[in-house]
Amino acid sequence: MIASFVQLAYVLGTVLFILSLSWMSGPKTARRGVGAGVAGMALAIVATWIQPSVVDHLWIIVPILVGVAVGVPLSRVPITAVPQRTALSHAFGGLAAGLVGTAEYYLHVSEGPEHLTKFRVGAIVLEVLLGFLTFTGSLMAAGKLQGLRWIPQRPVTYPLQNTTNLFLLLVAAAAGVLLVIDPTAAWAAYAFPLLITLALAFGVLLIIPIGGADMPTVISILNSYAGLSAVAMGFVLDNKLLITAGALDGSSGLILSIIMCKAMNRSFTNVLFGAFGQVQASAATGEQKLYKEETIEGAAQAMEQASLVVIVPGYGMAVAQAQHKIRELSTELKKRGVTVKFAIHPVAGRMPGHMNVLLAEADVPYTDLVEMDDINSDMPQCDVCLVVGANDVVNPAARHDKSTPIFGMPIIDADKARMVFAIKRGKAPGFAGIDNELYFQDKTFMLFGDAKGVIGDLVKQFASSGMH
């Protein structure tokens, strides 16, 4: 009786999770999606809790209370800290899967080795491997995103790095295979802890060579791993709700990573093993080119006379916290009859959709946020393009210069606008260490300074000029 109810609840849970993700297709239905997700999760928890094998309720209530106590503050972090929070929750997801896998293994070894079929041990090995490598990998990613001092921000590379990683992975795989062959053998007592240790180490080693610009892809891949470890747990526990929910999460991470990779014209392997940002330091040689600067007054005047202004935000906007000032600027321009659009590159920022959330928080209506593919056809009609803290995503060299590491990456065609203003903190080249051709075009003018300060000055300029 209870068993049927539990299965029914799990089926309903699956339906609710699928609906939840379907409703994310647009901002109008998305909040309903959260409701469906909450309902599905509540059903799953209740259905599991009432099972007869669950006898020790205090052991459930206390962790839940602690989890709520930690989870609520974690949900109130500033929007700029969302990438870190996301990475941290991937870490928690991986940890949960890894620990449950470990518990299942030792439970079966001591109480019922006959349950350790090859299939189940294989699933436990996968669950533990994916879970623990996601745990440390995501912790490293979160640390990098948070800018913790003891975690290197720049990619860390050393000789034979990929060989070392591959070797570790092979040893882990060998330990896993041995466990599958005979999970109760004497050496299994060593093989299992070895597997855990290697998974933990591998997670760290996988992330240290990865630079900030690759974070959107890496976060998506870790998202996928966290989902797959839940799938493995479903295989271990013979629980189909775990499999479906984990597969939904896994495929979401997969799709996002594919989108991110396409947006950088790079492959998975290249992101994970390419150590971007390392090799290119030497590429910035060549003749010293000169920037043309423009004053705040001049820039304000040009924008005021424009009919279409396209703003291209990048990670620099997030760093400078310039999104609120940008919204004020767009309001001032709209008051003067100027059309303002925001061009969003898929990999701008540190996670998928990062720019959209930041601008939405600053009250920019989402109808003004335009994807790269849709805005590019309008760029020749754009009178003024304002680049705020974006660099590689507007570098025309990506179209023709085969020697640049960003060659082939789809870009926002800022160079096709009639006039370009670029806000830049200093005169040093961008993240990839390459000069941006856009900055040296005849029609490009630089506004040097902190993005928030420069845009604040522009807003003041409009405010003081009053209505005209």
Added chain:
Amino acid sequence: MPEPELVAYQEVRAPEASAPAAVEPKLDYWSMLFVFVLSTFIGIGVIKRVSRLLHTPLMSLTNAISAIAVVGAILVAGGDFPVEIKVLGAIALFASVTNIVSGFLITDRMLKMFKDPKAGKQGEAKK
């Protein structure tokens, strides 16, 4: 195709067959694989239709959903097992509940920020 797997399964279970009737639930791993493959395809189809605008909230929502690991954690923490095992389950339960709570709450918080000018003030531009 299923043949070799089946043999392997029986091999492992063979010694136990003589033991007195501990009725063991048979792992139906083929249907689990089916469920996995089908739900992956559903996932891909559904996620492809998600607006790019919402990729950040999507990720925090899937975070919360993949904390379905809570099911496994409850079974381990609440079962009649040795304390060491239950501790692992309790930590996993804490981690999952943290993800569920913070994941759903922050997704909703972010989604509230996406404003449609038409729905709010009627006066704003409709382009």
